[in-house]
Amino acid sequence: MKETPLSICEKQCVVQAVKEGQRIDGRSLSEQRKPCITFGTEWGCCQVLLGNTRVMAQVSCSIQVPKSSRANEGMLFINVEMSTMAAEHFEAGRLGQQGIEVNRLVERCIKDSRCVDLESLCILVEEQAWEVRVDIHVLNHEGNLIDAATLAALGALCHFKRPDVTLDGREVIVHQLDERDPVPLTILHYPLTLSFALFDQGKIYALDPTNLEERSADGKLVLGLNAYRELCTLQISGDGVFIRKEAVLSCANVAASRAVEMVEMLKKCLAADAAERIKGKYDGLVSSVALEAERVTTQSQARTYFKAPAHNLEENADEESLPVPKIKLVKDQGIVTLQTRSDASSSESDTEMDPLPPVPVVKKRVYEEIDIGNDSEEESVMLITNELT
Amino acid sequence: METEQKSIRALKCEQSVLSRADGSVMFSQGNTVVMASVYGPLEAKIQKELSDRMYVEVNYKPKIGMPGVAERGKEKLVKTTCNHIILTNLHPRTAVCITIQEMQDGGTLLSASINAVCLALLDSGLPLQCLVAAVTCLVDKKDKIVLDPCIRTVKEGYKAMFTFAFDSQKYNLILSHCEGQVPYTLFQEAMELCQKASHIIFDFYRQAVIRKFSKELL
Numbered sequence: 001m002k003e004t005p006l007s008i009c010e011k012q013c014v015v016q017a018v019k020e021g022q023r024i025d026g027r028s029l030s031e032q033r034k035p036c037i038t039f040g041t042e043w044g045c046c047q048v049l050l051g052n053t054r055v056m057a058q059v060s061c062s063i064q065v066p067k068s069s070r071a072n073e074g075m076l077f078i079n080v081e082m083s084t085m086a087a088e089h090f091e092a093g094r095l096g097q098q099g100i101e102v103n104r105l106v107e108r109c110i111k112d113s114r115c116v117d118l119e120s121l122c123i124l125v126e127e128q129a130w131e132v133r134v135d136i137h138v139l140n141h142e143g144n145l146i147d148a149a150t151l152a153a154l155g156a157l158c159h160f161k162r163p164d165v166t167l168d169g170r171e172v173i174v175h176q177l178d179e180r181d182p183v184p185l186t187i188l189h190y191p192l193t194l195s196f197a198l199f200d201q202g203k204i205y206a207l208d209p210t211n212l213e214e215r216s217a218d219g220k221l222v223l224g225l226n227a228y229r230e231l232c233t234l235q236i237s238g239d240g241v242f243i244r245k246e247a248v249l250s251c252a253n254v255a256a257s258r259a260v261e262m263v264e265m266l267k268k269c270l271a272a273d274a275a276e277r278i279k280g281k282y283d284g285l286v287s288s289v290a291l292e293a294e295r296v297t298t299q300s301q302a303r304t305y306f307k308a309p310a311h312n313l314e315e316n317a318d319e320e321s322l323p324v325p326k327i328k329l330v331k332d333q334g335i336v337t338l339q340t341r342s343d344a345s346s347s348e349s350d351t352e353m354d355p356l357p358p359v360p361v362v363k364k365r366v367y368e369e370i371d372i373g374n375d376s377e378e379e380s381v382m383l384i385t386n387e388l389t
Numbered sequence: 390m391e392t393e394q395k396s397i398r399a400l401k402c403e404q405s406v407l408s409r410a411d412g413s414v415m416f417s418q419g420n421t422v423v424m425a426s427v428y429g430p431l432e433a434k435i436q437k438e439l440s441d442r443m444y445v446e447v448n449y450k451p452k453i454g455m456p457g458v459a460e461r462g463k464e465k466l467v468k469t470t471c472n473h474i475i476l477t478n479l480h481p482r483t484a485v486c487i488t489i490q491e492m493q494d495g496g497t498l499l500s501a502s503i504n505a506v507c508l509a510l511l512d513s514g515l516p517l518q519c520l521v522a523a524v525t526c527l528v529d530k531k532d533k534i535v536l537d538p539c540i541r542t543v544k545e546g547y548k549a550m551f552t553f554a555f556d557s558q559k560y561n562l563i564l565s566h567c568e569g570q571v572p573y574t575l576f577q578e579a580m581e582l583c584q585k586a587s588h589i590i591f592d593f594y595r596q597a598v599i600r601k602f603s604k605e606l607l
Contacts, residue, residue, distance in 0.1 A: 001431050001486075040493045041420060045452070047492070052408045056492065058452045083450055085426040085488035087409055092448045092488070093456075135453055137490060139424060140407040285422045285493045289401045289415050 003089035006215045014216040018199045018206055025051075025210065030254045032194070032208040035148075035262065037155055037269040041284035043182060044160030048152040051210065052142035057152035058135050059160040063174070066122065066129035074121020075131040078107050080138065080149060087141040098145075105146050105235065106136065109193050109224040110153055113232035117186035123165055123172055130162060132185065143210035146222055150193040151262070158187055158270055190263045191232040194255035196221040198236075202243035205251055207258070219243075221251055227263040229256040397524065397537040397586050400593045402505075404512045404601050412513020416505035419539055420495025425505035427513040429485030437484060442477035444484040449502065452491045463489075463499055470503055470523075470554055470564050476516040485515065496540035497525040499552050499566065504590060511598060520557035522590035523564070524583040525550065528571050534579050536586060551579050555587040557594075 014024065021029060033051035040047070044059030066073060080103040083092040090096065095103060110116070121130040134156060136149050161182035164175045197209035197217035205221060206213060214220070219238015225231055231252065236243060276282055398419025407413035410426035417423075430443060437444045447468045449460045471487060487509070489502045503523035510517055526536045527543065527550040535542055543550070549569025556563050562580070 001428075040422075041495070042493065045493065054407065056452075056490075060453045081450065083448055083488050083490075084428060084486045085407065085410065085413075085424070085448075085450075085490060088428050088431065088486075092450075133453070137450065137452070139490060140409055142408055283420055286401060286417045286420060289403050289417050289422065 001088045011216040029206045038288040039273045044156050046155035050148040053148045054140040055148040055152045056137045057156035059156045061132045061162045064131040071126040072122050073118040074129040077133045080136045082138045086138040102145050106149050109233045113191045120186045189226045191226045193224045202241040223255045225259040412509045414508040418501045421501045422493035423501045423505045424490045425509040426488045427509045430480040430483035433484035443480040445471045446486045448488045450490045496543045500525040522587040523554040524586045525552045526579050553583040
């Protein structure tokens with residue numbers, strides 16, 4: 001299915017707003033959407049929410065023969081999967097042009113910057129080494145897939161633990177997870193990407209563009225930085241973009257301070273996850289189901305909910321002040337009848353009117369408030385015994 | 390313990406979790422978490438277009454590696470279930486694209502996927518004939534029936550594992566997927582137990598939809 005084309009008025013609105021320094025969701029030009037990072041029960045599972053963009057990464061490992069050119073190193077393989085779930089124009093199984101771009105940028109930022117120590121992944125030189133595989137699944141595309149994917153990949157790599165290995169002469173023993181504690185990967189530095197959408201031929205830049213902003217932009221600037229403000233990746237794309245070097249430097253400054261903050265946040269989330277695991281009852285991604293209450297208050301698209309008014313029959317009968325409705329509900333011994341009021345006289349005159357056939361009592365329905373307590377397990381686990389026939 | 394074996398794990402779901410999909414849900418059954426999305430009715434590719442009904446396409450995506458034969462098997466099972474519950478005759482020459490993403494494997498992925506797809510279809514507003522609830526149970530090596538097993542029980546080994554899916558109108562069997570070898574009486578007992586359990590899942594769907602429409606605008 002093809003992507004719905006961007007209308008001219010949408011594009012003009014975004015471009016005009018950006019020229020005035022404003023954005024559709026109320027952020028400033030150098031403000032990023034607040035990322036939300038959660039981890040799963042399996043080691044190496046990380047889900048990142050960047051506004052409404054949702055990406056999940058999973059790291060796995062297997063023992064392979066190392067490459068002959070680098071016989072003393074392990075291998076890192078990054079794979080980005082985009083399916084119809086993320087957007088209707090993505091095809092399952094095949095990466096389109098955008099997918100290939102995301103894949104390549106994540107590879108450049110994480111693999112080419114050598115943030116994972118590959119030499120520590122070698123088991124026997126030229127014979128056996130660990131191949132670490134990162135599968136990144138794009139779940140929802142609302143702009144800036146590159147940043148979300150890199151953050152998810154980095155989070156998953158930091159979270160991942162591989163089985164412990166001992167060498168007995170030339171014999172390799174891989175220990176099971178319950179025999180010996182698994183070993184984390186050696187991460188040398190924490191590189192992240194930060195993308196800017198370029199407008200007005202490169203004169204204006206907006207950090208962390210949404211899907212609409214990305215499509216309306218003239219070009220894109222992607223910077224890969226780590227917590228030490230070192231540049232790992234740089235890419236500028238887009239036709240008709242003439243970005244000046246001062247602009248690149250100021251973008252880099254904005255991005256560097258943001259990268260430091262993001263790495264801090266990632267480390268905090270990892271520490272919180274480790275603390276949760278020690279507590280005992282750890283359910284991983286289950287706790288990220290129904291995070292809704294927190295997300296409705298963000299500036300991204302607020303979903304509309306409505307609360308149906310509580311049906312209360314006694315209240316209706318008391319409303320004498322309404323001039324318009326001539327029909328009132330009369331609750332009489334449990335039977336509700338619709339009664340037309342001829343004059344301003346009271347309900348004693350109901351004998352002259354033929355009452356409509358009695359309607360069965362409407363039970364009072366009060367919709368309950370949502371409580372985000374964690375007692376869902378108590379209410380939903382149902383026991384089936386043989387008496388349930 | 391008797392009560393432990395005959396209960397299903399806690400169910401939790403968040404509907405409309407993806408902003409782009411027509412219908413989406415993040416569903417968890419115990420520690421198994423699955424995300425399902427529905428896009429439809431969509432323009433169908435000419436090769437896949439059917440003149441009298443809607444074409445149902447299902448994609449199951451595992452967390453690690455490329456989809457293989459096991460994933461194709463799951464897709465086929467979910468597809469036959471969906472063809473039964475969706476009123477495909479109302480939208481000829483179109484397609485509906487259902488994607489299931491495995492988020493966390495705590496055992497019983499097939500039944501969690503079917504339940505998630507049902508909730509996602511409810512969320513998308515596609516016309517359905519009925520709802521569907523899937524339950525898995527296994528017969529362990531001591532001939533005891535364990536309902537809705539967790540992944541530890543599955544890894545310990547079993548004689549047979551069954552997944553049954555029931556409809557919401559008469560609780561008839563829509564889908565039955567079995568592996569292993571057991572006498573017929575045990576199979577019958579397992580099916581009856583799963584049928585009882587499906588009532589709970591239908592109740593949960595009802596609760597989920599009530600909750601979805603009763604939240605206040607903050």
